[in-house]
Amino acid sequence: MSEAGQAIGAVEVNGLVLEARGPLVKDVSFDLARGESLGIVGESGSGKSLTLRAILGLLPAGVTQTSGSITAAGRVSMVFQDPLTALDPLTPVGKQVAEASRFARHTGRGPAMAHALELFRQVRLPDPETKLRQYPHQLSGGQRQRVVIAMALATDPDILLCDEPTTALDVTVQQQILTLLESLRRDLGLSMIFVSHDLAVVKQVCSRLLVMRSGEIVERGDIAAVISNPQHEYTRTLLDAVLPLPRLGSAGGAL
Amino acid sequence: MSGLPIATDGSARIARQTFFTRARRSPTLILGIIMLGLLVVASALAPIIATHDPAAQSLTGGLLPPSFEHLLGTDQLGRDIFSRMLFAGQTDLRIAFLAALTPFVTGIVLGLVSGYFGGWLDYVIGRIVDTVIAFPFYVIVISIVFAVGAGETGIFVAFALVGWVGYARVVRVTTTAMKSSAWVAAARGGGLSHARVILRHLLPNVLPQAVVLLMSEIIAIMVAVVTLGYLGLGIQPPTPDWGTMISDGQTFVTTKWWISTIPGLAVIYTGISLSLVGDGLGDAWRVK
Amino acid sequence: MRPPLRWLRRTLFAVVPVVIGVVVAVFFLLRLVPGDPARMILGERATPESVAALREQLGLNKPLLQQLVDFAGTVFLHGDTGNSLIYNVSTRELIVQRAPISLALVGLAVLFSLLIAVTLAVLAARHKDGIIDHVVRVIPTIGQGMPTFWIGLLLIILFAVTLKWFPVGGIGTGPLEPLRSLVLPALAVSLGLIPPLVRSLRSELLEVFSSDFVTTLRAAGIPERRVVFGHILRNASLPTLTLLSVSVSYLIGGTLVVEQVFGINGLGSLLFGAISNRDFPVVQGVALYCALMVVLVSLVLDGLVWLLDPRTRSAS
Numbered sequence: 001m002s003e004a005g006q007a008i009g010a011v012e013v014n015g016l017v018l019e020a021r022g023p024l025v026k027d028v029s030f031d032l033a034r035g036e037s038l039g040i041v042g043e044s045g046s047g048k049s050l051t052l053r054a055i056l057g058l059l060p061a062g063v064t065q066t067s068g069s070i071t072a073a074g075r076v077s078m079v080f081q082d083p084l085t086a087l088d089p090l091t092p093v094g095k096q097v098a099e100a101s102r103f104a105r106h107t108g109r110g111p112a113m114a115h116a117l118e119l120f121r122q123v124r125l126p127d128p129e130t131k132l133r134q135y136p137h138q139l140s141g142g143q144r145q146r147v148v149i150a151m152a153l154a155t156d157p158d159i160l161l162c163d164e165p166t167t168a169l170d171v172t173v174q175q176q177i178l179t180l181l182e183s184l185r186r187d188l189g190l191s192m193i194f195v196s197h198d199l200a201v202v203k204q205v206c207s208r209l210l211v212m213r214s215g216e217i218v219e220r221g222d223i224a225a226v227i228s229n230p231q232h233e234y235t236r237t238l239l240d241a242v243l244p245l246p247r248l249g250s251a252g253g254a255l
Numbered sequence: 256m257s258g259l260p261i262a263t264d265g266s267a268r269i270a271r272q273t274f275f276t277r278a279r280r281s282p283t284l285i286l287g288i289i290m291l292g293l294l295v296v297a298s299a300l301a302p303i304i305a306t307h308d309p310a311a312q313s314l315t316g317g318l319l320p321p322s323f324e325h326l327l328g329t330d331q332l333g334r335d336i337f338s339r340m341l342f343a344g345q346t347d348l349r350i351a352f353l354a355a356l357t358p359f360v361t362g363i364v365l366g367l368v369s370g371y372f373g374g375w376l377d378y379v380i381g382r383i384v385d386t387v388i389a390f391p392f393y394v395i396v397i398s399i400v401f402a403v404g405a406g407e408t409g410i411f412v413a414f415a416l417v418g419w420v421g422y423a424r425v426v427r428v429t430t431t432a433m434k435s436s437a438w439v440a441a442a443r444g445g446g447l448s449h450a451r452v453i454l455r456h457l458l459p460n461v462l463p464q465a466v467v468l469l470m471s472e473i474i475a476i477m478v479a480v481v482t483l484g485y486l487g488l489g490i491q492p493p494t495p496d497w498g499t500m501i502s503d504g505q506t507f508v509t510t511k512w513w514i515s516t517i518p519g520l521a522v523i524y525t526g527i528s529l530s531l532v533g534d535g536l537g538d539a540w541r542v543k
Numbered sequence: 544m545r546p547p548l549r550w551l552r553r554t555l556f557a558v559v560p561v562v563i564g565v566v567v568a569v570f571f572l573l574r575l576v577p578g579d580p581a582r583m584i585l586g587e588r589a590t591p592e593s594v595a596a597l598r599e600q601l602g603l604n605k606p607l608l609q610q611l612v613d614f615a616g617t618v619f620l621h622g623d624t625g626n627s628l629i630y631n632v633s634t635r636e637l638i639v640q641r642a643p644i645s646l647a648l649v650g651l652a653v654l655f656s657l658l659i660a661v662t663l664a665v666l667a668a669r670h671k672d673g674i675i676d677h678v679v680r681v682i683p684t685i686g687q688g689m690p691t692f693w694i695g696l697l698l699i700i701l702f703a704v705t706l707k708w709f710p711v712g713g714i715g716t717g718p719l720e721p722l723r724s725l726v727l728p729a730l731a732v733s734l735g736l737i738p739p740l741v742r743s744l745r746s747e748l749l750e751v752f753s754s755d756f757v758t759t760l761r762a763a764g765i766p767e768r769r770v771v772f773g774h775i776l777r778n779a780s781l782p783t784l785t786l787l788s789v790s791v792s793y794l795i796g797g798t799l800v801v802e803q804v805f806g807i808n809g810l811g812s813l814l815f816g817a818i819s820n821r822d823f824p825v826v827q828g829v830a831l832y833c834a835l836m837v838v839l840v841s842l843v844l845d846g847l848v849w850l851l852d853p854r855t856r857s858a859s
Contacts, residue, residue: 061671077763080759081755082755085756086759087759089778089853090774096760099763100764100765103765103769104763104764148759382561383564385557385561386565386568387568389561389564389792389837389838390565390792391833392796393796394795394796394833398572398826399572399575401818402573403575481690482800485692508696515693515700516697519690522689522690522693523689524688526687530684530687
């Protein structure tokens with residue numbers, strides 16, 4: 001579904017205000033073009049996760065949108081931070097993904113399970129047929145996160161929201177998941193919003209960047225530009241926090 | 256988990272100060288203490304407040320409705336219910352609190368020993384605990400009271416044999432967790448005997464939880480005493496007891512329903528006040 | 544299959560000692576008070592001859608260990624604690640005769656508890672901090688001090704005497720009457736169980752409601768009803784089953800007491816009748832059976848949890 005004039009996969013947020021007992025997100029506005037990947041960085045409490053939830057339409061209990069508008073053209077899906085809690089521990093993972101597929105595509109159980117298998121292959125899960133019948137606790141952290149991504153893809157989304165999808169994972173696994181997400185974005189033509197507190201991670205996957213702090217956007221722009229020439233003091237603090245690492249001698253890469 | 260850990264005597268003082276500050280600010284605790292206080296005072300002053308002699312019977316004045324002379328009416332033997340309520344409160348409170356003491360002490364001791372020494376001692380005590388809780392509470396209490404004899408002695412023996420289990424379990428868990436902590440190893444390394452470590456260091460840490468549990472246990476014992484009274488196995492007449500009062504009133508439940516209802520309300524009131532005190536203490540000690 | 548064997552071994556280590564402990568405890572019930580058990584049964588005014596006869600009959604002249612072994616033998620071989628002193632029938636027969644009604648009561652109480660508790664917990668969790676939630680959170684504090692038998696009386700006053708919806712006591716005859724007679728007693732017992740059950744279910748539901756996987760399922764577009772029934776309830780019911788297994792003890796004990804309030808002819812009246820008649824073997828028998836029933840039900844419920852939770856099955 002697209003709003004008049006809006007391309008599928010585009011997101012427009014205008015003056016978003018989210019409140020619980022006090023304001024949590026204050027007057028946030030930004031755009032996402034079709035096929036683009038946007039990063040949002042900030043500390044915990046900056047409101048970045050809540051913004052994602054608002055776009056998804058599933059705010060946590062007690063939080064309401066008191067002002068502003070969100071238009072998302074197309075299906076929105078989300079990948080969560082902690083794969084252990086993001087999956088129902090009592091249901092086999094294949095069945096969970098198939099369930100999502102069933103209700104999104106209005107198909108029967110058979111086709112849905114076949115779709116789940118296909119998705120497992122797409123997220124590069126080793127030995128996908130066996131995995132279908134396994135439970136979340138039987139998989140490794142990285143494998144679980146792939147399942148969560150598979151679930152997000154099961155609804156044929158146009159827009160993929162990622163809330164710190166690599167934070168709960170080992171560093172080596174982080175890299176694999178990031179590569180996977182980037183290739184999926186390219187292959188499926190998804191628009192992506194990627195939230196993290198880790199600038200290094202965001203830089204790998206995104207072309208544009210928003211910096212949030214205490215519910216407000218303090219800086220925005222092209223990622224290379226922001227990193228090389230940060231305008232806001234807070235952005236500089238974030239950069240300083242990350243920069244020292246590469247100087248310890250690891251070649252190529254991070255910042 | 257447990258309250259504030261007390262590693263040395265110095266920090267114990269700080270812990271105590273924080274406790275009292277929080278305690279003073281807790282509305283639950285204050286309300287509970289007020290309610291409990293009123294109850295204790297009323298029953299202690301029973302001889303003074305009571306309008307009649309609780310044992311005084313009247314052949315003609317039976318089953319009178321509440322009036323100026325008899326605030327809550329009279330029972331089937333013409334005894335003033337209001338006065339009986341006060342004296343029954345005295346008896347039931349006294350017995351509930353006293354009967355709660357022995358299991359409190361033995362439970363803590365067994366829990367400490369079980370958690371600290373572990374091994375076969377822990378296993379044996381654990382099996383005994385399992386055996387006791389396999390019996391439904393009332394079944395075993397009634398059986399013991401039956402075997403020992405109805406009345407106060409039976410009640411004390413029954414709860415002494417059965418009531419320690421709750422404390423033992425709770426204390427054991429905390430003790431096991433603390434046993435492997437660094438400061439215990441330090442204390443033992445410094446040459447302290449087992450007894451000293453347990454008494455001076457472990458005991459103060461398990462007491463908060465045990466005392467909070469004590470409040471719940473007193474409620475349970477109170478309810479059991481009243482239930483036993485109702486069943487004829489508890490406090491024996493002529494000593495007034497809320498349980499026997501309820502039982503006496505059951506025959507007249509169609510016409511004079513308040514005779515059986517009111518003593519129950521007194522028990523509930525006691526339960527609420529003790530519950531509030533327990534919750535308040537738990538908050539002040541940050542014990543779950 | 545490895546896991547079931549491990550479960551079996553763990554169960555044996557825990558259960559067998561308890562069963563032995565229960566039998567020993569029931570045996571020593573007769574000997575709690577110093578003095579001659581036979582004299583205690585017959586009372587102060589018993590003649591020396593009748594005391595001697597009873598001692599012979601109960602085998603009290605044999606060495607203590609022998610008595611214990613004999614007792615255990617009777618229990619395990621005959622499922623019995625001896626003959627009733629009054630009826631001269633084996634206690635097992637008496638118990639088997641009276642048990643069905645009590646079991647029916649317990650079953651009905653469990654049904655009421657689950658229905659009411661689940662409804663209240665779901666309502667309280669969905670409308671967190673609403674009126675229902677506040678009421679539900681206050682109930683345990685008040686309910687803790689409510690004697691079950693008194694609740695029974697209250698129900699009689701309210702529903703039997705005033706509203707006349709249910710009989711005041713006893714078990715009626717006819718097709719529906721027995722069931723109708725059990726409603727109030729079962730309700731009285733269940734009301735004691737409901738507050739902790741609601742408290743636990745509500746907190747479990749709240750945790751599950753706000754957990755990530757529920758959001759994942761919702762985000763995937765799965766309809767709310769399916770999320771609640773297919774996923775949330777199943778997750779929340781596991782700790783509830785555990786709580787239920789702990790509550791069996793209360794259910795059985797409460798039922799026996801409540802039977803006295805309503806004049807129902809089950810195990811409760813058997814027990815109290817035996818108490819009035821100083822019929823020790825029957826008292827021992829009822830206590831033994833209740834304990835064994837609790838152990839059995841706990842075992843079954845724990846096995847059920849083990850079956851339902853895939854995490855326990857593959858756990859090391």
